[in-house]
Amino acid sequence: MTLLLLAGLQTMPPDLHSAASVDGAGVFRRFWHMTLPWLRPVLAVVTVLNIIYGLMQFDLVFTMTQGGPADATTLTSILIYRQMFVFGNLGVGSAISTVLAMMALIGGLLAVRLIYRETEV
């Protein structure tokens, strides 16, 4: 987030902020009405990607917990791994994968919708 948001912040024309401070807008109002809307496209992309990363996460959680304790961290991706490569249920594993892909798709689309809901600032 930081790197991309920082890049986004740096494309912000400085006069935008001077114009707002001329208007008497305080720090929080400038953040809310200018910085945030300006970052919205970046935030949208990054959030969608992060939702997908989150839903598809495997390596980190698997190395930390292997899905335990008591399946408390058994993500769907870990379930897929178990079904396919531990139990050998390739068909079932593929079906779970499809469901997970659908989840990621829906999650991403929902995020795009939410973030672009207002078209104008």
Place this chain on the structure above:
Amino acid sequence: MPASLEPPQTLQDYYDQSKKLKSAGIVDAPFLGFWGKDVLEHYLITYLLLSGITPFDDKGEPVFADDPPPRTLMAWWQTMYQEGLVQQSAFTDDPGKLISQMVNAQGAFWIVDHYVMKNIVEAAGPASAEVKMVAPVGGDLKTLQFGEVIQMGGALEGEAQDAAWNAHEVLRLEGRGGRVHDVPVSLGEGRQPARAVSRCLRRPGSAGRLRRLHGPPAHRGGVRLPVRTTCPPALRRGTPAFGTTAAEVLQKLILGQVEPKDAVTPARRRRRVGQAGWRFVTLSVRERANRRFGRALTAPAVVLVVVLIAIPAVLMLDQSLRRVPANGASWGDFIGFDNYQVVLTSPVMWRSVLVTVIFAVGFVALATLVGLLAALLLNERFAGRWFVRAILVIPWACPWLIAGILWKWFIDGDLGGLNALLMLLGIIHEYIDFLANPTLALIMTIVAAAWRQASW
């Protein structure tokens, strides 16, 4: 301006009087245009506002394209430029040169943005009455000569003076390359505006400010100016890209390469913020070429995606509809949606979906929050910023797998650093095995993942 000339009231007046001044040989280019790309589009909006036309409706749609006045305005620009009433270097001149010409009476008119105008009017100080206001071009918005702006900056006191100077900064009338700070040197003697400038410069704060704005960075961290004024929303929407494209067409227009009626066409509604606005038809040929080039550039990536992602995805979809033997001996029999029935009715599956959703939501929220805060912080100036920015990338450069191992050790229940730290701070009194507790384990994986991703 010779006394026989009345202040111009309309664009026609500007034309007529410029014509008179030029033919009388008083000034060569009476109307000082500052038509660089970054301000030209701004001026169009201003002119539209001055003509009583609202350029955009509430939703950001341009609403002036079919009005006759914009065509008149554009035709006026063309005429002024092509008849030499505006200096031919209007596209490239720097503001410093223009101000210098203005105050030395080498030009008669310069329309400033009504935003600046409004600032100056609102800043009304004790000497404001002495400032001669040039009459409005239309509507109730007034316009001023630039020299008068400077004069006013000198005549005002304290905050009001600061406001006048600030107005310049906001519009960037003294831009980048234009070194306005040599202007007062050539102004030293004589004219009213010139005296005003030097008076203004004698005031320590203003002088420092002017130097900081235009000159070498002699004064850092100077005064912060309190100013209360309003910026019309229409003027806020200009983005660099928007201004430049619009200005390209406007410059073509002024040069007579495009007809006014062809220059502007209403845009289709665009969804993205910062891109609302108009579209210029004349760009469409170039735009088509751009798109062709874009397709050629993306082709290799498309091939990779198809081979590495699309084809395996299709194969996997197919596999999900079969009973595949565990040893992979055959492709498997087609069994329809049986696998899906198993999956969707399995409590284990739904539990994992719940865990995944909790994980994803927590991860996104935490990573976004931390990332946003860090970005805002690192956008501020402070000593050692480059260093912080550099080390910031480390978590991101760390593969997920390594981040997992790292955190597993860090929160280890027997010799983990986190436990030691919490003990030291007196928050806990005995070591906790974070990964043995179901709730803590999930939280810790979320924290670890967010740590890895927040810096991205």
